[in-house]
Amino acid sequence: MGHRSYLYLNKKEENFYAFEANNSVPFFWLTLIDTETLNNKTREWKIFEEYSKNHTEIEFENYILNKSLGFKINFNQFKKNYSKGERFIINHFPEVITLYNDFIKTLKLHFEKNDTLKIEIDEISAFYNSLDEYIIELSNEINAIETGKPENIRFLNMYDLIASGTGFESINLKSFSKLPSYIEAYKNRRAVPIKNQKNNPQPRKQSFIIGIVILIISPIFTYITYRGYIADGPSFTVCLIGLFNLLFYLYSFGEVTSNFKAYTKPTGNKSYN
Secondary structure (H helix, E strand, O other), X not given: OOOEEEEEXXXXXXXXXXXXXXXXXXXXXXXXXXXXXXXXXXXXXXXHXXXXXXXXXXXXXXXXXXXXXXXXXXXXXXXXHHHHHHHHHHHHOHHHHHHXXXXXXXXXXXXXXXXXXXXXXXXXXXXXXXXXXXXXXHHHHHHXXXXXXXHHOOOOOOOOOHHHHHOEEOOOOOOHHXXXXXXXXXXXXXXXXXXXXXXXXXXXXXXXXXXXXXXXXHHHHHHHHHHHHHHHXXXXXXXXXHHHHHHHHHHHHHHHHHHHXXXXXOOOOOOOO
């Protein structure tokens, strides 16, 4: 079963649903949330979580009936935050600025001053070991945007700028998919990431070095195995050393290749952690 995310405008008459996503938090949405807004809302999430632990499901549903788990962003916050997001993308991910600008222009077209932008991404916490872990991931992402640290970005997947960038157009927005930037991004998209960038392997410097070292010393054990076989034949000791030698090769090749692929993957995260 999928977990949904929604971005919509809360208007006086009814909600205007603009974008949605399944099993992901689109990075463009996060550029519209500032640290203060994040902290205020995630404190509420923790209160809701504690309440749900000590009450029945029906009691919890009644408790949150007139409350909201989504982020609320007014028009002035929207302008301030998207300007920050635009600068960050121009400086660090210029190849996606056209799509980002189209995303913002589309929202501005329907965003009236008395509206409230709402972003609901609380369901995605189900993919994490705990609510705290999810909150830390969101906090790190928004902090990376605000402080200009592209190496810490985890939610933007360059292989899928729809699921991890704009989200999919929703029921009230049927013109966005006709824009050239969206068509190009949709045409080039690959696998949709579950858990966002957590499923996108990142290079690990320590394991890469260990893999290289083991790969270098493995031929020594190969030689020892060979000399043992010549002297004693296929004895238990020789076979055991040979087995471990094979495992060394498999482990070292696996670590080196997986880290090399992660390092060369164009996801906006090309530095070692």
